[in-house]
Amino acid sequence: MFADLHLHTCFSDGTFSPEEMVSHGQQHGLSALALTDHDTVEGCVRADLACQAAGIEFIPGTELTAEQEGNELHVLGYLIDIQHPGLLAEIAKFQTVRQNRIREMVVRLNQVRVPLTAEAVFALANCRSPGRPHVARALVQAGLCTSLDEAFERFLKKSRPAWVPNFKMSAADAIHLIHQAGGVAVLAHPGLNHADEVIPGMAEAGLDGIECFHTKHSTATAEHYLELADRFHLLVTGGSDCHGLNKGKPLIGSVKLPYQHVEKLKAKAAERKSAAAIK
Numbered sequence: 001m002f003a004d005l006h007l008h009t010c011f012s013d014g015t016f017s018p019e020e021m022v023s024h025g026q027q028h029g030l031s032a033l034a035l036t037d038h039d040t041v042e043g044c045v046r047a048d049l050a051c052q053a054a055g056i057e058f059i060p061g062t063e064l065t066a067e068q069e070g071n072e073l074h075v076l077g078y079l080i081d082i083q084h085p086g087l088l089a090e091i092a093k094f095q096t097v098r099q100n101r102i103r104e105m106v107v108r109l110n111q112v113r114v115p116l117t118a119e120a121v122f123a124l125a126n127c128r129s130p131g132r133p134h135v136a137r138a139l140v141q142a143g144l145c146t147s148l149d150e151a152f153e154r155f156l157k158k159s160r161p162a163w164v165p166n167f168k169m170s171a172a173d174a175i176h177l178i179h180q181a182g183g184v185a186v187l188a189h190p191g192l193n194h195a196d197e198v199i200p201g202m203a204e205a206g207l208d209g210i211e212c213f214h215t216k217h218s219t220a221t222a223e224h225y226l227e228l229a230d231r232f233h234l235l236v237t238g239g240s241d242c243h244g245l246n247k248g249k250p251l252i253g254s255v256k257l258p259y260q261h262v263e264k265l266k267a268k269a270a271e272r273k274s275a276a277a278i279k
């Protein structure tokens with residue numbers, strides 16, 4: 001039995017609906033799926049229903065944008081209570097920040113004579129957690145760029161004309177928020193963020209796990225993080241980080257996490273839930 005614990009849908013910057021995501025998971029024979037859209041839990045209700053219909057175990061999740069020592073980090077929250085008022089209030093703040101960031105990116109595009117409107121981006125994104133991939137898609141749709149890569153290279157990458165810094169919470173706050181909502185906090189794709197030096201501090205702040213297996217982690221990278229997880233007594237997770245058809249072929253199925261890690265995740269969540277209930 002295998003799981004994919006890192007998936008995005010159209011509720012953030014993925015292209016699949018929750019139902020399409022689950023149907024792809026079924027085609028790959030996965031036994032458990034976690035939805036981890038950026039700074040939102042909105043897709044979880046539909047993904048849960050689709051999983052139930054497909055006989056797949058559903059793990060509610062989110063991927064919070066955070067920062068540690070000036071570096072952007074992503075913190076995955078698993079088995080959170082998706083109705084938790086504190087979590088929903090924080091998420092609403094992040095979504096406002098994301099929407100304002102889109103407006104600012106459009107202003108900067110207009111300054112370099114790229115005639116895109118924020119409304120065009122919001123209409124295309126059609127979700128509360130819009131991000132740069134939506135701006136890229138809107139640029140392509142308006143015929144202002146020929147590909148998503150070109151949009152990032154010319155305008156949207158850091159240090160390009162339309163790049164706008166992103167407000168982020170600290171990694172410790174992200175971990176705390178996930179724990180408050182009864183969930184398990186996992187550092188996403190550390191190999192992409194060169195995040196080794198922040199792991200000891202995050203472990204001290206209560207980090208529960210490391211995403212060792214990821215589409216962009218080589219075998220050597222995965223082994224390196226398995227060692228670190230062992231050293232800091234952290235759980236091991238993994239997922240494809242599939243964004244649907246954003247990058248051509250869907251990535252779901254490219255990472256298959258052995259189910260034993262899901263068992264450990266669930267045991268940890270039960271601990272976190274009783275701790276959250278006592279507080």
Ligand SMILES: [Zn+2]
Nearest residue numbers: 063074188189
């Ligand atoms: Zn991420």
Ligand SMILES: [Zn+2]
Nearest residue numbers: 006008063241
């Ligand atoms: Zn992701």
